[in-house]
Amino acid sequence: MAEGHYFEDNPSVPSKVRQVPLKLKDLSMELDVDRGVFSGMKIDDGTQVLLVEAAKPGKAKTILDVGCGYGPIACAVARRAPAAKVWAVDVNARARDLCAANAKKHHLDISVHAPEDMPADQQFDLIVSNPPIRIGKKNLHPLLELWLDRLAPGGRAELVVHKHLGSDSLQRWLIEQGWPTTRLISRAGYRILVVKPRPERLKPSNAADDQTE
Numbered sequence: 194m195a196e197g198h199y200f201e202d203n204p205s206v207p208s209k210v211r212q213v214p215l216k217l218k219d220l221s222m223e224l225d226v227d228r229g230v231f232s233g234m235k236i237d238d239g240t241q242v243l244l245v246e247a248a249k250p251g252k253a254k255t256i257l258d259v260g261c262g263y264g265p266i267a268c269a270v271a272r273r274a275p276a277a278k279v280w281a282v283d284v285n286a287r288a289r290d291l292c293a294a295n296a297k298k299h300h301l302d303i304s305v306h307a308p309e310d311m312p313a314d315q316q317f318d319l320i321v322s323n324p325p326i327r328i329g330k331k332n333l334h335p336l337l338e339l340w341l342d343r344l345a346p347g348g349r350a351e352l353v354v355h356k357h358l359g360s361d362s363l364q365r366w367l368i369e370q371g372w373p374t375t376r377l378i379s380r381a382g383y384r385i386l387v388v389k390p391r392p393e394r395l396k397p398s399n400a401a402d403d404q405t406e
């Protein structure tokens with residue numbers, strides 16, 4: 194593919210910044226996007242479904258957007274929960290720069306990091322994500338495992354996945370791994386999966402303890 198993948202660490206395609214509108218009932222903002230990042234022409238349909246149907250932080254105090262891209266989800270939740278601490282991670286450096294710039298442009302407090310630069314002990318009341326399904330299960334499963342085991346007790350994750358990209362098999366895998374997972378809604382082929390923390394004894398770091406029980 195001439196332009197590479199949107200999930201490259203450093204996209205080689207020349208930059209060409211443009212603006213896209215993010216319009217929801219409760220908020221409206223213009224966001225900078227670029228070539229070499231996911232959905233660089235408009236808000237992704239799955240992202241729009243997630244923001245309309247879910248991503249409502251309520252009392253969540255710590256929120257994480259996994260695979261933030263240029264930041265539509267992180268910016269929306271930061272606007273909806275101004276008192277919350279919002280974190281955003283992405284492997285793509287250009288996406289991170291855009292997310293940080295969009296947050297600044299809209300006076301939103303979002304901490305944007307490469308995954309390896311996140312504080313290891315930080316937990317989250319809410320994880321929101323349009324996850325990078327196209328990286329394949331071999332990479333996606335460890336990625337989800339890493340962040341879903343950082344859900345705080347009583348927290349939840351909301352993941353939007355298209356049925357043609359394996360939302361139902363992903364839901365089955367999550368349940369098999371011990372995360373209580375339900376489908377919140379199905380809209381235009383997109384499912385929103387709601388994932389609750391799994392019991393401590395099912396986390397890999399505690400697997401040895403589990404065998405001795």
Ligand SMILES: C[S@@+](CC[C@H](N)C(=O)[O-])C[C@H]1O[C@@H](n2cnc3c(N)ncnc32)[C@H](O)[C@@H]1O
Nearest residue numbers: 199200231240260261262283284285323324325
């Ligand atoms: C489907 S896109 C969603 C982007 C953005 N949240 C949106 O809604 O437009 C998934 C994002 O995950 C990022 N990504 C891929 N692998 C990742 C990883 N291992 N850790 C964090 N982010 C990753 C990609 O670079 C991409 O920006």
